Amino acid sequence: MKNNAFRGLIVGLACVGIAAAALVGCGTTDSAGTAAYTPGTYTAVGQGNFGDVEVSVTFSATKIVSITVGEHGETPGLSDPALEGIPAAIVKGQTLAVDTVSGATHSSEAVLSAVADCVKQAGGDVEALKAKKGAKAAKGARIEKSADVVIVGGGGAGLAAAVSAAQSGAKVVLIEKAAALGGNTIRSGGVQNAVDPARQKAVKMTAPLIGDLKSILDAKEADFGEFAPVVATLKGQIRDYLASGSDVLFDSVELHMYHSYIGGKRVDLKGQEIHSELALVRTLAEGSPKAIEWLESLGLKFNDGIGTVLGALWPRTHSNTKPVGTGYVTVLSETAAKLGVEIMLETKAEELLVEKGRVVGVKATKADGAPVVLRASKGVVMATGGFGANPEMRAKYNTYWPSMPLSMPTTNTADATGDGIVMGEKAGAKLVGMGFIQLMPSSHPVSGALSGGLWGSAETQVFVNKQGKRFVNEYAERDVLASAALKQTDGIFYIICDQDSAGNPQPGSKNGWGDDVDTLIRNHDVYKADTLAGLEEQLGMPAGSLQAEIAKYNGYIASGTDPDFGKRNFGAPLVKPPFYATIRSPSVHHTMGGLAIDASARVLDASGKAIPGFYAAGEVTGGIHAGNRLGGNAIADIMVFGRIAGASAASSK
Numbered sequence: 001m002k003n004n005a006f007r008g009l010i011v012g013l014a015c016v017g018i019a020a021a022a023l024v025g026c027g028t029t030d031s032a033g034t035a036a037y038t039p040g041t042y043t044a045v046g047q048g049n050f051g052d053v054e055v056s057v058t059f060s061a062t063k064i065v066s067i068t069v070g071e072h073g074e075t076p077g078l079s080d081p082a083l084e085g086i087p088a089a090i091v092k093g094q095t096l097a098v099d100t101v102s103g104a105t106h107s108s109e110a111v112l113s114a115v116a117d118c119v120k121q122a123g124g125d126v127e128a129l130k131a132k133k134g135a136k137a138a139k140g141a142r143i144e145k146s147a148d149v150v151i152v153g154g155g156g157a158g159l160a161a162a163v164s165a166a167q168s169g170a171k172v173v174l175i176e177k178a179a180a181l182g183g184n185t186i187r188s189g190g191v192q193n194a195v196d197p198a199r200q201k202a203v204k205m206t207a208p209l210i211g212d213l214k215s216i217l218d219a220k221e222a223d224f225g226e227f228a229p230v231v232a233t234l235k236g237q238i239r240d241y242l243a244s245g246s247d248v249l250f251d252s253v254e255l256h257m258y259h260s261y262i263g264g265k266r267v268d269l270k271g272q273e274i275h276s277e278l279a280l281v282r283t284l285a286e287g288s289p290k291a292i293e294w295l296e297s298l299g300l301k302f303n304d305g306i307g308t309v310l311g312a313l314w315p316r317t318h319s320n321t322k323p324v325g326t327g328y329v330t331v332l333s334e335t336a337a338k339l340g341v342e343i344m345l346e347t348k349a350e351e352l353l354v355e356k357g358r359v360v361g362v363k364a365t366k367a368d369g370a371p372v373v374l375r376a377s378k379g380v381v382m383a384t385g386g387f388g389a390n391p392e393m394r395a396k397y398n399t400y401w402p403s404m405p406l407s408m409p410t411t412n413t414a415d416a417t418g419d420g421i422v423m424g425e426k427a428g429a430k431l432v433g434m435g436f437i438q439l440m441p442s443s444h445p446v447s448g449a450l451s452g453g454l455w456g457s458a459e460t461q462v463f464v465n466k467q468g469k470r471f472v473n474e475y476a477e478r479d480v481l482a483s484a485a486l487k488q489t490d491g492i493f494y495i496i497c498d499q500d501s502a503g504n505p506q507p508g509s510k511n512g513w514g515d516d517v518d519t520l521i522r523n524h525d526v527y528k529a530d531t532l533a534g535l536e537e538q539l540g541m542p543a544g545s546l547q548a549e550i551a552k553y554n555g556y557i558a559s560g561t562d563p564d565f566g567k568r569n570f571g572a573p574l575v576k577p578p579f580y581a582t583i584r585s586p587s588v589h590h591t592m593g594g595l596a597i598d599a600s601a602r603v604l605d606a607s608g609k610a611i612p613g614f615y616a617a618g619e620v621t622g623g624i625h626a627g628n629r630l631g632g633n634a635i636a637d638i639m640v641f642g643r644i645a646g647a648s649a650a651s652s653k
């Protein structure tokens with residue numbers, strides 16, 4: 001994903017090179033009448049989300065003349081406002097007191113720190129430039145607009161809703177708080193669970209998976225509440241499948257529903273039980289394959305290979321040909337533009353307009369302070385994502401984890417602050433499942449990011465603690481993994497891979513997130529050694545511990561049983577050097593609770609009645625994932641329900 005698009009992008013002062021103007025407009029001395037910089041061009045790097053961001057700065061004796069952003073690996077689209085806007089603001093204001101761009105904080109910080117480095121190299125005063133305020137943008141004029149459908153939030157759910165509403169013939173305006181579209185969706189792994197016989201037929205059935213199916217035959221339907229008929233149908237399908245003698249992977253909508261149900265059924269610390277809502281889960285499982293076809297019709301290409309993302313519980317996880325979550329956002333935003341959807345960036349919704357019980361619009365504010373009033377004749381779709389980046393809100397609602405420290409890092413964009421939940425509740429919406437927050441077990445211990453490591457499918461992953469010991473079935477649900485990880489020394493563990501399960505990295509290659517593997521190794525995010533003994537030594541584990549543990553694990557693969565933790569679905573043994581260890585720790589990932597909706601994505605009030613004109617989709621909603629979302633079900637959710645919300649709003653009377 002290394003992106004050279006910005007090589008050659010130069011932001012400069014108009015007066016550079018014009019002698020007369022340089023003397024008048026740019027001056028030759030600083031305010032004290034002395035030269036501020038040693039003229040020339042200096043280069044430095046800042047640390048972005050995906051490694052180094054190269055920046056070159058040209059100085060005259062008195063000015064920062066131009067800034068060029070060179071090679072970097074930042075996410076295309078998402079980082080553009082930072083990589084273009086920050087240099088422009090620095091040059092314009094001759095200041096380092098420039099705000100980071102919302103939604104692209106790390107990219108902004110990378111540019112700011114690299115420019116500061118260049119200022120230092122040129123003999124300038126970094127602290128003075130940090131203290132110098134640039135000219136503040138004037139507050140813009142009030143904006144008023146009308147549309148059929150107004151969408152709040154430009155992540156996956158909002159964009160899917162925008163495209164689907166526009167495809168249904170509606171005039172659509174979408175507002176997004178950040179300076180770029182994408183939200184958590186673009187930062188996600190971008191994988192989607194869907195029952196897909198055409199692609200899944202290449203997956204062979206294994207004895208452990210057959211064992212899983214047989215254990216469902218033993219389940220008591222009465223234990224499944226409203227899901228009992230689903231389990232009954234599933235049992236019939238499994239019996240037919242086993243009788244057929246097929247060696248091709250079994251899957252069905254009912255099995256996807258079953259996994260979502262058992263993955264989400266949880267009891268919190270107060271003893272309250274939660275499980276997924278039947279109608280919503282059926283809509284998700286039936287809708288996800290159709291959503292894939294819809295996305296394909298818009299130009300997104302899915303890979304043929306099927307995997308099991310961590311915590312997905314079954315091989316039905318799809319990936320596409322674009323890095324991480326970028327494919328969904330690119331394809332949907334391009335389609336939205338073609339369909340005439342108006343997109344307003346840096347526009348933060350503050351309040352829903354409600355008249356006679358109907359939601360009729362949104363009040364918002366632009367980044368420059370301009371008030372915005374948007375009226376929606378048919379409906380408003382709330383798609384503002386979750387509250388994973390709002391520590392106070394997490395602490396207020398959490399009823400699942402014994403502790404939810406304010407300082408816990410998150411995988412989320414800083415904009416995931418639960419705004420839509422607060423606005424929706426004020427407009428009369430019921431909230432469901434708010435106490436249940438998903439921790440991503442395998443996150444970067446400092447930044448909380450999903451990226452920054454090497455691993456493959458859940459079958460092939462091996463987790464060990466600082467003592468070199470396994471501590472969990474790596475194929476389990478995410479809350480089981482996170483809970484087990486938090487009990488290890490410092491809450492830290494390592495994902496161990498061999499050359500094959502690490503994805504066969506080569507010198508200079510990138511992982512699936514676009515991280516430069518050599519940089520990860522240099523920064524000790526990933527450790528690499530030719531032998532397990534070497535890895536063990538680098539990690540400071542007791543001598544022989546990791547070697548013995550991996551030898552034991554490889555033996556479990558050979559016998560097909562894991563007496564320690566009950567893992568049943570294994571990949572290949574870890575035998576091919578070199579070996580890798582990625583350091584990981586849990587961080588806040590997904591907030592399962594939110595606005596109550598029905599299967600038509602209508603927002604419900606406390607009595608279960610739909611609030612006229614009000615729709616919602618994606619992480620802002622609750623009820624689908626209950627106590628624990630399956631890995632790969634978030635993208636399925638936002639594509640399915642985003643699409644439904646847009647169409648429902650467009651057809652509202």
Ligand code: ADP
Pocket residue numbers: 103152153154155156157158175176177178181182183184185186347348349350383384385386415416417419420617618619620638
């Ligand atoms: P989902 O997966 O549900 O689509 P995302 O996190 O991908 O959720 O997207 C939610 C988007 O909503 C983010 O881009 C975020 O910046 C945006 N957003 C959050 N709050 C507001 C708000 N008050 N006004 C406008 N946009 C918002």
